[in-house]
Amino acid sequence: MPFLAVAYAFTVAMCGTTLPTPLYGLYQRQLGFSSLMVTVIFAVYAIGVILALLLLGQLSDSVGRKPVLLAGLVLSALSALCFLLEGGLPGLFAGRVLSGLSAGLFTGTATAAVVELAPRRWAGAAALAATAANMGGLGSGPLLAGLLARYAPDPLRWVFAVDLMLVAVAVLVLLPVPETVPRRRGVRLRPRRLRVPRPVRPAFVPAAMAGFAGFATLGLFTSVAPSFLSRVVGVNDPGVSGAVVCAVFAASTGGQLLMGRIGVRRALPWGCVVLVAGMAVIFGSLATASLPLLVAGAVIAGLGQGLSFRAGVTMVSEQSPPERRAEVNSALFVVLYVAISLPVVGVGVMAVTLGLRQAGLVFTGCVALLAAATAVLMALRPVAPGGDAA
Known part of the structure; x- marks a missing residue:
């Protein structure tokens, strides 16, 4: 069903935002930075989210839900690539900003799309399904990364390779999803x-x-x-x-x-x-x-x-x-x-x-x-x- 496809994409996008959590210790040992730098790397994620909320929060009302969701998945994939090809702190910072932009696009748009696409008999549970996808993704990211970090031979690469595969599947299942919002002309991006x-x-x-x-x-x-x-x-x-x-x-x-x-x-x-x-x-x-x-x-x-x-x-x-x-x-x-x-x-x-x-x-x-x-x-x-x- 289309709303389940959106819920899956929502889960994958939010999963990508928390994947680095159990890996910060490995990055610290590899790159030699402090606990303060860990918090700064994490915090730049919020900068990306806030920018997306301020500049792009209403974009899906104009261009449609699906293009914004696909753009969010592209940003999520770019974030994973930054970590996968990481060559130092600049890569980590770039990955976190891109992850924040993806989350900022997804949070409101995917919630609206799940509710709009849910069958009428599921209308009462649609908002809860969106919540479960959001929080389930946020919670599954650290669990997935932690397990791969423990058992995979190269955790700092495997984690994000798996994430890229999940994102690719999300793109494929989103493509046939019908649009719920008619596209408007004259889209303007300005702070809310x-x-x-x-x-x-x-x-x-x-x-x-x-x-x-x-x-x-x-x-x-x-x-x-x-x-x-x-x-x-x-x-x-x-x-x-x-x-x-x-x-x-x-x-x-x-x-x-x-x-x-x-x-x-x-x-x-x-x-x-x-x-x-x-x-x-x-x-x-x-x-x-x-x-x-x-x-x-x-x-x-x-x-x-x-x-x-x-x-x-x-x-x-x-x-x-x-x-x-x-x-x-x-x-x-x-x-x-x-x-x-x-x-x-x-x-x-x-x-x-x-x-x-x-x-x-x-x-x-x-x-x-x-x-x-x-x-x-x-x-x-x-x-x-x-x-x-x-």
Whole structure:
């Protein structure tokens, strides 16, 4: 079915964005750079995502879904080639920027295409299918790369050769997919406005705060988690690193699915409470160098992130006027992708001066404080349906 083809392509594109996660340790040993440089390499990915969101976020509404999805796969393939032919830091930086551009193109376009192509009887589950493809891809990337790094003879080449084959299959299955949007003339690329209307701000602020805390956590696990495992916990197995990161995204998917049962206005503050609990467990894992605690903390934090993230996006969409919804959602996602990059660079800077363990402890404390403040804000000023703060 066409929507399954798009879901597969979505999964492959997002998988490519997290493939390097368990390989950073190998690159460090090969190229001799620091943990700070690992976080910088990771952070440039967010630059690509933000550029794509600002300049190209509405492109598929004009040229059609399929051309944008195919362009995203081309960028994903170019990113894999940069890593496959890597000759130093410039190749890693180029690969991450291209990967970010691919993700920025895919996130909104593929979600819309899955919903539009889903059979009528599956209409209610189409958005969840898009979410599962997104988070499943993000989680499968580190797991696939970790397993290949453990068992393949040349992991830094095999991982991206396999990725290129998956991308090629995605292109082939996308080609016969029907277009759902008529093409318009006079396409113009210009930055999208990022203004949030005043009536939406009571919903936007807690959603952005919760999202910042949750995406900062995802950024930590997809950048320096392997360093924590090797230098703090004493586990150097890339397969284990990939499995831990995969657990975060699997739990996030579970949290997003659970949100529908809990309800938007309860899920956001309770997701923050669960995220605080996850940070406490991660804090304990770093303090005691415990792998089981780190895995448990990853699962708990991922669950809280998923709950609060989907609740925040849903709440902001509900409060936004239809003619401003894309603009407001873009503003929210720019905040989230800033959150996935800048805090982990801060961890890298602190690791140089304080040490990696202390940097992780400070990070978990800051995220817990932000999530707790969001939960308190929601308790004091709940957002009522229709956009008025209660």
